[in-house]
Amino acid sequence: MNTVIFRTIAPILVAIMVVFSVFILLRGHNEPGGGFIGGLIAASAIAIYGIAAGVEEVRKALKFDPIAIAGFGVFIAGLAGLLSYFYQVPFLTGLWAYLDIGPSKVALSTPLLFDIGVYFAVLGTIAAIALALEEDEEGK
Amino acid sequence: MAADKTNIVENNELPVAMIDVATSFADWLIILPTTIALMGAALLIMLRFNKAIQAGLAILIVIGIIILEIRLFLNVMEFGTQSMTMGKWLPPFGISFTVDVISIGFALAGAIVTLAVLIYAQADISSREVKYGFHSLVLLLLAGVTGAFMTGDLFNLYVWFEVMLIASFGLIIMGGRKIQLDGAIKYGFLNFLATTFFLISLGLIYGLFGTLNMADISQVSAQAPIGPLTAIGALLLLAFGMKGAAFPVNAWLPASYHTPHPAVSALFGGLLTKVGAYALLRSLLLIMPSARDFLDPVITFLAIATLILAPLGALAQTNLRRAIGFLLIGGVGSVLVGLGVPTIRGVAGASIYIFHSMLTISALYLMAGLIERIMGTQDTRKMGGLYSASSWLSILFLVLVFAVAGLPPFLGFWPKLLLIEASLSQGDVWLVVALVLNSLLTTIAGTRLWAHIFWRAGPIGENSEQQNKKLKPLTLREKYLCVTPTTILVLFIVFFGLKPAMIFDAGRMAAYGLLDKSEYVEVTGLADPTKEKVE
Numbered sequence: 001m002n003t004v005i006f007r008t009i010a011p012i013l014v015a016i017m018v019v020f021s022v023f024i025l026l027r028g029h030n031e032p033g034g035g036f037i038g039g040l041i042a043a044s045a046i047a048i049y050g051i052a053a054g055v056e057e058v059r060k061a062l063k064f065d066p067i068a069i070a071g072f073g074v075f076i077a078g079l080a081g082l083l084s085y086f087y088q089v090p091f092l093t094g095l096w097a098y099l100d101i102g103p104s105k106v107a108l109s110t111p112l113l114f115d116i117g118v119y120f121a122v123l124g125t126i127a128a129i130a131l132a133l134e135e136d137e138e139g140k
Numbered sequence: 141m142a143a144d145k146t147n148i149v150e151n152n153e154l155p156v157a158m159i160d161v162a163t164s165f166a167d168w169l170i171i172l173p174t175t176i177a178l179m180g181a182a183l184l185i186m187l188r189f190n191k192a193i194q195a196g197l198a199i200l201i202v203i204g205i206i207i208l209e210i211r212l213f214l215n216v217m218e219f220g221t222q223s224m225t226m227g228k229w230l231p232p233f234g235i236s237f238t239v240d241v242i243s244i245g246f247a248l249a250g251a252i253v254t255l256a257v258l259i260y261a262q263a264d265i266s267s268r269e270v271k272y273g274f275h276s277l278v279l280l281l282l283a284g285v286t287g288a289f290m291t292g293d294l295f296n297l298y299v300w301f302e303v304m305l306i307a308s309f310g311l312i313i314m315g316g317r318k319i320q321l322d323g324a325i326k327y328g329f330l331n332f333l334a335t336t337f338f339l340i341s342l343g344l345i346y347g348l349f350g351t352l353n354m355a356d357i358s359q360v361s362a363q364a365p366i367g368p369l370t371a372i373g374a375l376l377l378l379a380f381g382m383k384g385a386a387f388p389v390n391a392w393l394p395a396s397y398h399t400p401h402p403a404v405s406a407l408f409g410g411l412l413t414k415v416g417a418y419a420l421l422r423s424l425l426l427i428m429p430s431a432r433d434f435l436d437p438v439i440t441f442l443a444i445a446t447l448i449l450a451p452l453g454a455l456a457q458t459n460l461r462r463a464i465g466f467l468l469i470g471g472v473g474s475v476l477v478g479l480g481v482p483t484i485r486g487v488a489g490a491s492i493y494i495f496h497s498m499l500t501i502s503a504l505y506l507m508a509g510l511i512e513r514i515m516g517t518q519d520t521r522k523m524g525g526l527y528s529a530s531s532w533l534s535i536l537f538l539v540l541v542f543a544v545a546g547l548p549p550f551l552g553f554w555p556k557l558l559l560i561e562a563s564l565s566q567g568d569v570w571l572v573v574a575l576v577l578n579s580l581l582t583t584i585a586g587t588r589l590w591a592h593i594f595w596r597a598g599p600i601g602e603n604s605e606q607q608n609k610k611l612k613p614l615t616l617r618e619k620y621l622c623v624t625p626t627t628i629l630v631l632f633i634v635f636f637g638l639k640p641a642m643i644f645d646a647g648r649m650a651a652y653g654l655l656d657k658s659e660y661v662e663v664t665g666l667a668d669p670t671k672e673k674v675e
Contacts, residue, residue: 068187071182071183071186075179081175089162090225090227093227
């Protein structure tokens with residue numbers, strides 16, 4: 001696995017995958033995609049980088065502990081639900097705001113915030129599992 | 141999260157309503173305990189390398205939850221059942237959280253037990269386990285338990301079961317000893333099996349009724365064909381019976397609950413099996429009573445078998461925490477009695493019993509942890525002489541034994557009295573015999589433990605007359621952190637035993653709530669039975 005070709009290509013591949021995962025996350029509201037699948041793609045990017053560069057390197061690049069990232073995801077998903085308190089509507093009600101940026105209209109919503117939470121929760125959990133498995137492999 | 145074009149906020153206006161009543165803070169009390177526990181678990185796992193603040197933050201969060209739940213409890217006692225349906229979708233499409241007396245009563249007891257366990261655990265767990273997220277897992281378990289008690293949707297109940305399962309896997313292997321892995325496999329396999337049976341029955345329920353909202357099903361279950369309905373009821377009885385450790389699917393409990401830290405044992409004993417027992421009451425009394433009527437002989441048989449066999453198991457045990465596990469199972473038998481005689485008294489008895497068992501069993505496990513700490517072993521044959529070392533502990537233990545056996549004046553006596561009255565009025569003499577026999581056998585098993593641990597001077601064998609020299613006295617820190625929460629739990633048991641009026645009121649309201657579904661259905665927002673069912 002640890003060939004020169006793979007090690008050279010891996011960073012480019014990882015960058016593309018992470019950008020693509022964010023794209024998938026953002027289009028997910030009305031089209032195929034969303035936080036879960038986006039998080040999975042991002043986690044596979046991290047796993048690939050782990051195989052190419054070693055787990056130590058990935059942990060340094062991630063800055064945060066993967067489990068903490070998952071916790072952050074759950075936390076902001078909960079926050080997305082609590083926001084509806086200020087509008088006197090039930091928990092988890094979708095709230096929308098439209099921003100006019102130039103000619104286009106950007107829809108911001110609590111479902112999007114929730115989905116970002118799902119993205120981080122999936123990313124963190126799967127990345128933690130993948131890195132732990134790769135670490136085992138390296139230890140042998 | 142499907143988009144709904146009518147549900148759009150522009151210029152900060154309120155959206156066109158699906159539910160058009162404004163949601164007040166009182167409604168938010170329904171969802172806040174679960175949400176705060178879940179978000180607290182997430183926050184603590186984010187800060188898991190910051191070991192110093194973990195315990196304090198976790199305890200603060202649980203205290204906050206207890207305060208909110210007391211408010212909610214008072215609201216429910218005053219204004220009746222409360223409900224909130226998520227995301228403004230009308231039920232049965234939105235997930236409902238519907239809180240009646242039984243829900244909030246158990247949730248409150250669960251939070252109090254969790255607080256006691258968190259304080260106790262500070263002397264029990266290592267700093268390495270704090271880093272592995274002990275406090276976060278405890279809060280996650282509390283979130284799962286609270287959610288399971290409060291949800292008004294069967295599939296949502298399944299989700300909370302999964303949340304509990306994840307948290308409990310983490311907690312049961314914390315420490316990483318070989319015996320814990322052994323216990324975790326037995327615990328995990330059977331609980332997975334139980335949740336799978338539950339999931340299968342959910343599929344059948346959705347196929348039969350086209351809905352998973354509890355209030356919605358309860359309206360139509362009486363007209364359903366009895367064959368499939370009974371099959372579903374039997375599957376649920378198996379699944380929740382396994383979760384609650386009723387005979388004959390109880391073997392996993394004594395085989396696994398003695399392996400983790402005593403604090404974790406207390407948490408599991410106080411919360412997990414009770415959720416199974418609660419789900420039994422909720423599903424077979426409120427949601428599909430006709431299935432219960434059909435299964436009545438089976439339930440009666442299971443109740444009698446559980447009541448009598450469990451304390452016999454406790455008598456045969458020489459491992460302290462395994463013996464307590466069997467006493468816990470005996471209590472599940474009492475709950476099954478309430479399920480077998482669905483009168484106000486019977487169901488109130490079962491509800492109060494669950495409440496009592498949450499406090500008592502947790503306190504017993506915490507007590508066992510203290511005894512093991514002093515004795516340095518789990519084996520009662522090697523114990524002895526604790527009475528002269530600590531008379532206070534011996535009093536606490538004896539009170540707990542009497543409470544779990546159902547002797548007056550402690551809390552355990554009142555639910556048993558109600559259950560016996562209910563069984564007599566229904567003419568179920570065998571249930572009465574089993575209940576009384578259970579109390580007798582539990583007293584024998586419990587006092588036998590007491591005699592071996594406290595009364596006998598030294599370990600079994602030649603030296604049993606000489607004072608045990610191997611006792612390791614508690615440090616001051618252990619006294620504060622471990623004895624205090626145990627004592628407070630015991631004081632609760634004594635207090636409610638001496639002043640049972642409040643408990644009786646709550647129990648009666650809980651029983652009305654389960655036996656008469658009209659309020660539950662109305663509050664959820666599904667009152668009109670002529671309403672056309674979609675799907």
